[in-house]
Amino acid sequence: MKQINHIPPLQKAVSDAREKGKTIGLVPTMGALHKGHISLINTAEKNGDFIVVSIFVNPTQFNNPDDLARYPRDLVSDLRMLVGHGVEIVFVPAVEEMYPEADTRQFDLSPLDQVMEGKFRPGHFNGVAQIVSRLFEAVQPDRAYFGQKDFQQLAVIRKLVDQLNLDIEIIGCPIIREADGLAMSSRNQLLTPEQRAAAPHIHAVLQKARALKNSRSPRELQAMVKEAINNHPLMQLEYFEIVDDQELKPIVSWDNSANKVGCIAVHLSEIRLIDNIYFH
Ligand code: PAF
Numbered sequence: 001m002k003q004i005n006h007i008p009p010l011q012k013a014v015s016d017a018r019e020k021g022k023t024i025g026l027v028p029t030m031g032a033l034h035k036g037h038i039s040l041i042n043t044a045e046k047n048g049d050f051i052v053v054s055i056f057v058n059p060t061q062f063n064n065p066d067d068l069a070r071y072p073r074d075l076v077s078d079l080r081m082l083v084g085h086g087v088e089i090v091f092v093p094a095v096e097e098m099y100p101e102a103d104t105r106q107f108d109l110s111p112l113d114q115v116m117e118g119k120f121r122p123g124h125f126n127g128v129a130q131i132v133s134r135l136f137e138a139v140q141p142d143r144a145y146f147g148q149k150d151f152q153q154l155a156v157i158r159k160l161v162d163q164l165n166l167d168i169e170i171i172g173c174p175i176i177r178e179a180d181g182l183a184m185s186s187r188n189q190l191l192t193p194e195q196r197a198a199a200p201h202i203h204a205v206l207q208k209a210r211a212l213k214n215s216r217s218p219r220e221l222q223a224m225v226k227e228a229i230n231n232h233p234l235m236q237l238e239y240f241e242i243v244d245d246q247e248l249k250p251i252v253s254w255d256n257s258a259n260k261v262g263c264i265a266v267h268l269s270e271i272r273l274i275d276n277i278y279f280h
Pocket of ligand 1: 061131153
């Protein structure tokens with residue numbers, strides 16, 4: 001495993017691998033790696049890819065400067081975690097490498113960026129599109145791997161690839177959970193012990209909502225989830241929406257034939273966690 005900090009040597013290593021007949025798999029991350037990231041890498045390994053993992057805390061996707069400042073960073077532990085998983089290159093660029101000049105591009109991600117995360121984190125998905133398009137340009141992967149925990153991000157990235165007409169297969173990988181049900185996330189390490197103990201409540205409420213699907217309307221489930229989260233002394237609901245998994249339009253009736261997914265964002269004090277569940 002080789003650490004590379006600049007784009008030209010990255011491109012050289014990737015083109016050498018391609019000449020040897022390898023397919024290139026990119027796993028973009030912001031570091032603070034956990035088993036969820038490792039599962040993306042394992043999927044790339046199963047596909048036989050030459051694996052490039054990028055670690056870059058992308059400033060343009062943070063609409064809140066405090067959130068950017070407190071985002072966990074620990075490169076030494078990240079590098080240690082990557083050993084033994086078939087990763088060939090860890091790309092760790094500085095901000096100036098990815099943004100030698102300010103990126104003023106505005107992507108048309110509508111309507112996917114108008115709801116849920118997009119509504120509560122204005123500009124977030126444009127920033128994601130900026131960095132992901134730059135990473136795609138630098139690495140030119142055959143496949144790129146993203147977690148389904150960031151469900152809306154995955155939909156946005158598929159749209160981006162479509163719009164830019166890129167020949168990159170986007171692979172969404174299942175949510176990896178702690179034993180108590182909490183979806184793995186880099187932000188979990190920011191939780192206090194008390195908040196961490198409370199956090200599995202989010203998944204438990206989603207599971208309860210799914211179990212009640214046959215007896216409640218989507219709107220009734222929305223009200224149930226709101227009450228169950230807001231009644232918890234440490235939690236405040238930002239949103240819970242049941243949407244179709246392609247266009248992310250609200251589901252008002254179970255008769256709708258689309259695949260339906262319930263997406264949630266919850267504040268535990270200043271830490272914000274997201275999760276989702278399919279309503280099959
Ligand atoms: O999901 C993430 O960690 C980030 O949004 C991504 C895709 C690496 C872009 O910065």
